[in-house]
Amino acid sequence: MSLPLSKYVWFDGKFVPLDKAKVPITTHAIHYGTSIFEGIRAYWNKKNLFVFRLEEHVRRFRRSGQFYNISLNFSDKQISDAIINLCKKNTMKKSCYIRPFYFIGDYGINLHVTEKAPTSVAIFSFPFGDLFNKNGITAGISTWRKFSDMSTPPQAKMGGNYLNSIIATQEAKRNGFDEAILLDHNGNVSEAPGENIFMVKNGQLITPPLSSSALEGITRDAIIKIGKDLDIEVSEREVTRSELMVSEEVFLTGTAAEITPIISIDRKKIGNGKPGDITKKMMDEYSDIVMNQNDDYSYWLTSVY
Numbered sequence: 001m002s003l004p005l006s007k008y009v010w011f012d013g014k015f016v017p018l019d020k021a022k023v024p025i026t027t028h029a030i031h032y033g034t035s036i037f038e039g040i041r042a043y044w045n046k047k048n049l050f051v052f053r054l055e056e057h058v059r060r061f062r063r064s065g066q067f068y069n070i071s072l073n074f075s076d077k078q079i080s081d082a083i084i085n086l087c088k089k090n091t092m093k094k095s096c097y098i099r100p101f102y103f104i105g106d107y108g109i110n111l112h113v114t115e116k117a118p119t120s121v122a123i124f125s126f127p128f129g130d131l132f133n134k135n136g137i138t139a140g141i142s143t144w145r146k147f148s149d150m151s152t153p154p155q156a157k158m159g160g161n162y163l164n165s166i167i168a169t170q171e172a173k174r175n176g177f178d179e180a181i182l183l184d185h186n187g188n189v190s191e192a193p194g195e196n197i198f199m200v201k202n203g204q205l206i207t208p209p210l211s212s213s214a215l216e217g218i219t220r221d222a223i224i225k226i227g228k229d230l231d232i233e234v235s236e237r238e239v240t241r242s243e244l245m246v247s248e249e250v251f252l253t254g255t256a257a258e259i260t261p262i263i264s265i266d267r268k269k270i271g272n273g274k275p276g277d278i279t280k281k282m283m284d285e286y287s288d289i290v291m292n293q294n295d296d297y298s299y300w301l302t303s304v305y
């Protein structure tokens with residue numbers, strides 16, 4: 001799948017044409033997965049382009065490298081400005097996806113990664129619509145478990161960690177499902193390969209805690225806040241596989257997936273097999289918020305123009 005990438009990318013402090021942004025084959029990240037990335041969306045509402053929760057994404061970007069002492073040699077302000085200015089440089093006037101990443105460059109075959117390992121930072125973007133069918137997708141419980149803090153830090157959004165997501169996705173697709181759901185090291189529900197998961201039980205919103213190796217998702221956090229503001233009870237607690245199967249509604253959250261209903265798990269219908277009322281409410285609220293149609297949450301948006 002080749003992406004409709006925008007003409008300019010930001011590479012180590014400069015805007016360069018896409019075909020000029022190259023790395024050597026000795027790049028450490030290619031060999032060992034020592035890359036850190038974020039996925040950010042910006043929304044075009046026909047008047048302006050709004051980056052959703054930019055500050056939170058930039059904060060997580062830096063923190064992901066800290067688990068491994070991998071340095072991000074630009075300040076948060078420089079990264080935020082680079083993201084905004086990249087949209088401007090590409091005269092982006094469509095909703096888009098923005099991918100900032102930094103990675104260890106030429107560091108030989110050295111596994112002793114320290115702050116001194118050389119790093120580069122790049123950002124690219126492309127126009128982007130829906131990742132999944134918003135009428136609902138099917139999911140299968142993966143036989144692969146989500147890795148836990150017993151092996152590598154689940155909160156580090158790093159290249160190497162996504163091999164677990166890739167193998168779970170391959171299995172789900174082989175079995176005819178749209179998406180995988182991973183269980184944690186104890187057999188409780190963790191998350192999907194690139195999304196957090198919520199279920200509705202007795203009208204309450206429930207999502208697995210970070211101790212179930214779920215990423216501290218920025219969309220997850222948004223849904224928790226929106227739910228509470230709507231006077232829906234929200235809890236972060238362990239979720240068993242069996243209660244997920246008989247829950248009233250299930251949906252995924254993520255920057256790329258936004259809010260995506262799950263209508264069946266392992267071919268067993270969730271609720272009546274259609275997106276539930278709370279899921280639909282969350283989808284509506286979320287799309288109003290990202291399009292700057294809800295003043296209560298406009299502080300989550302950074303305007304580009």
Ligand SMILES: Cc1ncc(COP(=O)(O)O)c(C=O)c1O
Binds near residue numbers: 039214
């Ligand atoms: C493993 C994983 N879980 C959850 C999410 C959702 O996080 P966010 O809402 O911050 O995009 C992502 C995407 O970044 C992810 O890669």
